[in-house]
Amino acid sequence: MTATATGSGAGTSRAGLGVTALWLGPALALIVGVVLYPAVELVRASTSDYSITGLRKGAAGADNYRRVLEHPDLSTVLLNTVVWVAAVLVLSIVISLGLAQLMSKEFFGRRLLRWAVIVPWAASLVITARLFMLLLDYNYGILNQVLLSAGIVDTPVDFLGDDRFTMPSMIGVGTFVTLPFTAYVLLAGLKGIPDDVYEAARMDGASPWQAYTRITLPLLRPALMVATVLNIIYVFNSFPIVYTLNDRNPGFAHDTTITFMYKLAFKSAEKSVGMSAAAGVFNVLLILVVVLAYLRISNWKEATDA
Amino acid sequence: MSTTSIARPAASGPAGRTAGPAVQRPRGYRRVRPYVLSVAGLAVAALFALPYVVMLLDALRPSGDVLATPPSFLPREWQWGTFGTILSDARFLSWLKSSLLVASVSTVVVLVVAVPAAYFTARYRFRGRTAFLLLVLATQMFSPTALVVGIYREFFQLNLVNTYMALILTNAAFNLAFAIWILQGFFASIPQEIEEAAHLDGCGRFGTLWRVMLPLTLPGLVTTVTFTFIAAWNEYVVALTLIQDDARKPLTVGISSYVTGYEQNWDQLFAASVIAIVPVVILFAAIEKHLVGGLTAGAVK
Numbered sequence: 141m142t143a144t145a146t147g148s149g150a151g152t153s154r155a156g157l158g159v160t161a162l163w164l165g166p167a168l169a170l171i172v173g174v175v176l177y178p179a180v181e182l183v184r185a186s187t188s189d190y191s192i193t194g195l196r197k198g199a200a201g202a203d204n205y206r207r208v209l210e211h212p213d214l215s216t217v218l219l220n221t222v223v224w225v226a227a228v229l230v231l232s233i234v235i236s237l238g239l240a241q242l243m244s245k246e247f248f249g250r251r252l253l254r255w256a257v258i259v260p261w262a263a264s265l266v267i268t269a270r271l272f273m274l275l276l277d278y279n280y281g282i283l284n285q286v287l288l289s290a291g292i293v294d295t296p297v298d299f300l301g302d303d304r305f306t307m308p309s310m311i312g313v314g315t316f317v318t319l320p321f322t323a324y325v326l327l328a329g330l331k332g333i334p335d336d337v338y339e340a341a342r343m344d345g346a347s348p349w350q351a352y353t354r355i356t357l358p359l360l361r362p363a364l365m366v367a368t369v370l371n372i373i374y375v376f377n378s379f380p381i382v383y384t385l386n387d388r389n390p391g392f393a394h395d396t397t398i399t400f401m402y403k404l405a406f407k408s409a410e411k412s413v414g415m416s417a418a419a420g421v422f423n424v425l426l427i428l429v430v431v432l433a434y435l436r437i438s439n440w441k442e443a444t445d446a
Numbered sequence: 447m448s449t450t451s452i453a454r455p456a457a458s459g460p461a462g463r464t465a466g467p468a469v470q471r472p473r474g475y476r477r478v479r480p481y482v483l484s485v486a487g488l489a490v491a492a493l494f495a496l497p498y499v500v501m502l503l504d505a506l507r508p509s510g511d512v513l514a515t516p517p518s519f520l521p522r523e524w525q526w527g528t529f530g531t532i533l534s535d536a537r538f539l540s541w542l543k544s545s546l547l548v549a550s551v552s553t554v555v556v557l558v559v560a561v562p563a564a565y566f567t568a569r570y571r572f573r574g575r576t577a578f579l580l581l582v583l584a585t586q587m588f589s590p591t592a593l594v595v596g597i598y599r600e601f602f603q604l605n606l607v608n609t610y611m612a613l614i615l616t617n618a619a620f621n622l623a624f625a626i627w628i629l630q631g632f633f634a635s636i637p638q639e640i641e642e643a644a645h646l647d648g649c650g651r652f653g654t655l656w657r658v659m660l661p662l663t664l665p666g667l668v669t670t671v672t673f674t675f676i677a678a679w680n681e682y683v684v685a686l687t688l689i690q691d692d693a694r695k696p697l698t699v700g701i702s703s704y705v706t707g708y709e710q711n712w713d714q715l716f717a718a719s720v721i722a723i724v725p726v727v728i729l730f731a732a733i734e735k736h737l738v739g740g741l742t743a744g745a746v747k
Contacts, residue, residue: 155570163566164578166559167622174600174619175585175593182596242490247483249491255731256491259498262726264680264698267719270705271501274712280513282500316497370586370624377589379683398591402683405595417595424592431587 179424185417204418211415213392213400220307221396224382225430227311228375232318233367239319240326261320269384272313276300276385300385306394310385314378321374322367329363330356365438369431376427397423498723505529505717512712528717538718540693541700545722548610548696549678552617556625556674557667559618564629565655569641586623590616591683598687612688613696617678625670632666633659668736672729679726697722 155163189200208214243254260268275283276299284296299309333356341351379398386394395403401423405416500519504512505528507521514522532538567575590597597616598607606612636659644654660667682698689695692703701722704715 155566155572157573160566160570160572160574163562163570167563167626168578168581170555170559170615170619170622171581171585174597174615175588178593178596178600179588180596181599182593185595185599239490242483242487245483245487247480247487249484249488253487253491254734255727256494258730258734259495259723259727262676262730263498263719263723264682266680266682266698266702267501267722268497270702270715271497271719274504274512275497275500279515280517282517282519285517319494373587373589377591379591401592402594406687413595420592420595424588427587427592428584 182417182420182424185413186421188414188417190413200414204412204414205421207412207415208404208418208422213395217392217395217397217400220394221376221426223307224311224314224396225372225375228314228318228378229368229371231311231315232322232371233364235315236319236322236326236367239323240330243323243327244330257320257323259320260317261324265317265378265380266384268317269313269380272309273300273385273387276309301388303393306386306389310382310394313385314375314381317381318371318375322371325367325370326360326363329360332363333359368438369434372431372434373427376423376430397426498720501716502720505713505720507713509711509713512716513710525713528713529721532714532717532721535714537692537700537703541695541697542722544610544694544700545679545696545698548613548617549675551610551614552621552678553671553674555614555618556621557670560622560625560629560670561655561660561667564626565633565659567626568630568633582623582626585620586627588620590620590681594683594687597684601688607688608691608694610694613678613681613685616684616688617674617681621674621677624673628669628673629663629666632663636662665736668733672733675729676726 186204187200187202189197189203191197239257243250243257275281278284278296278298278301281296281299283299284293287293288296297305299305337355337359338351341355346354376396377398378396379402382394382396382399383402386399392400392403397419401416401419404410404419405413503519503521506524506526508523508525511518511522566572567578601607601609601612606615640658640662641654644658649657680698681696685696685699689699692700697718701715701718704711704718
């Protein structure tokens, strides 16, 4: 067990440069060509000046960065992003812990539950976003209809237009579509915990709650980390939900960094590819910083090598 | 792999000893437990499915009824023909074809590229191994959405705007990290002895990988296929930016044109959406068991 599972799991064989290039070449080519090169292009675009039709007019130095930093809506967008990422992340992890627990139990209808949980994952985000736009609509939304007939509200709630409700609505939908992936990763983690550990705990007289906090949660840590890291990246970059649900509202009042970046180039008064690229660079750096900070705080290496 | 840390919390829980049978759940609960779980499970299942049931019902009513006030849960008038209309719509069929093509070719590319890379990093020590793994981890942190402007400029220079090739390359590249990550964990967890035995039986490196290792990593492969296929199937921003030719749009982008400022065919939008979900749900349901196994190894590693 230890021989193969410790460290990074490398075997004993050594390989020369030629052999290495043969096995890793295609992967490297794809990563360098389609991920790193666009990243370089993004940086280059961010220091260039473009006409509104997208033609390069010349170098712009740090102008685009300055214009992004001086953008009057930047602080709103950053605050929105923090609220959006933190809320969706925490809500999905907490709810998924319960959901995965339920999905791991044996009962009549479990299969149906597992299939139903998959649906929001299988559906395209754009479609789910449009669907919720309709469900939450002021005039035609079924949710308002339900709330009205149940007597919870007297007048319909403008979930996607009222500033007080727009972000919470987005967070709700964002969490809903993040749950399937998160719950499945945690379910996989739960399945990896051997039964005899619980057996031993029961013999020792541990209550279910003690067993959960002292055995399940610590052993679930690697799965929790995978779910958290990937979700930070996914939620940060989640475009369709924020873009679609917020479509009606002018300006950047409910935008996150990713939709802000997109609108700067394609759908705003600025129509500036350069500014958008600069915002894109900031965005990538922001994700890197947040993920690295998380990995550092949570001791990634120790957890995965445990 | 972490048996020591498993044993610790259980053994060192002194509070548990004194509690004894007092914390045993009451007898009655044990008897109703299956029913409680079933009711809870089915209720949660209904909650997840509900929005999409509404979507199906919206596909089965005239477009005008979708935007009627007050809204009604069941269609006021059932209109069964929409699915037929969609399935015989040449535009829809070309979007469906684009999505199927882009998603399946991207998945194949990911497998062909990720399997050797993952196997090699799991089994060999070589110069730059750590650098390669860090590079993979770094790609994991990028998404095409964050780089969309750079991607557009690159494919613009390569004259690949408006091509399937651009979408396939993008989808494959951005899903590669996850695939290598998951598969590497799988390969590393297979005991070296199994491979050595295959060697002694006269299998070459490649033969061993193909005939011995791949069957053993089936759950990992299934997980990789699912993730890549779904991600490519549902990719939106890059396709929205790179594809202008209507016939080459994938479903995600194409479907949106059923409801625009000019025409509002909500029934068609939702019928098309239901059709787009079905193949993925079937795929998922068929492999769900492997998926749970696959994510485990990936997560533990």
